[in-house]
Amino acid sequence: AQSVTQLGSHVSVSEGALVLLRCNYSSSVPPYLFWYVQYPNQGLQLLLKYTTGATLVKGINGFEAEFKKSETSFHLTKPSAHMSDAAEYFCAVSGFGNEKLTFGTGTRLTIIP
């Protein structure tokens, strides 16, 4: 079974500052990890994924995440926040490929001008 914990339901950062959204997972098998973004009144858009191989993965819009097995973490970062990054971010985990996604509770990111 898999589960995801996202620390911080709301995160506020100033425009241009570092964005750090935290995600810890639990999985009984090697996990596949994902970050999705949801803009108001829209669906979920895949930001990036980790399956195997390189533990630092880069995604769209300048986001990246690092898989740390020893810490069971997959935190999302962006060096410099932009106003357009304001959205809800969901971390998700699956077991084997193409299995269901188990989502965290989400983190709402607010960008302060």
Add this chain to the structure above:
Amino acid sequence: EPEVTQTPSHQVTQMGQEVILRCVPISNHLYFYWYRQILGQKVEFLVSFYNNEISEKSEIFDDQFSVERPDGSNFTLKIRSTKLEDSAMYFCASGGQASSYEQYFGPGTRLTVT
């Protein structure tokens, strides 16, 4: 760029009525899913569908729910007798190759049960 589409965008129905939510997955995708998100809560898995049959379903997906892929393009979720607690945003997703692991989500259907 191919995308998953869903209709309607908003459905209002009375308790006890049947509703059908429709999805058109990305063509040539093989894996299909339904998720729901109750307002203010996390996204929850309902059911996955592969090779014309259900591959996994959650505890939420009881006998009131059913899925169909009636033709080569549509994927539907039916709720036979809606309850107030079925009010939620319902997302369809599809996935392609077995090795890609990615799921692409549609914009959702907001279901309101009164």
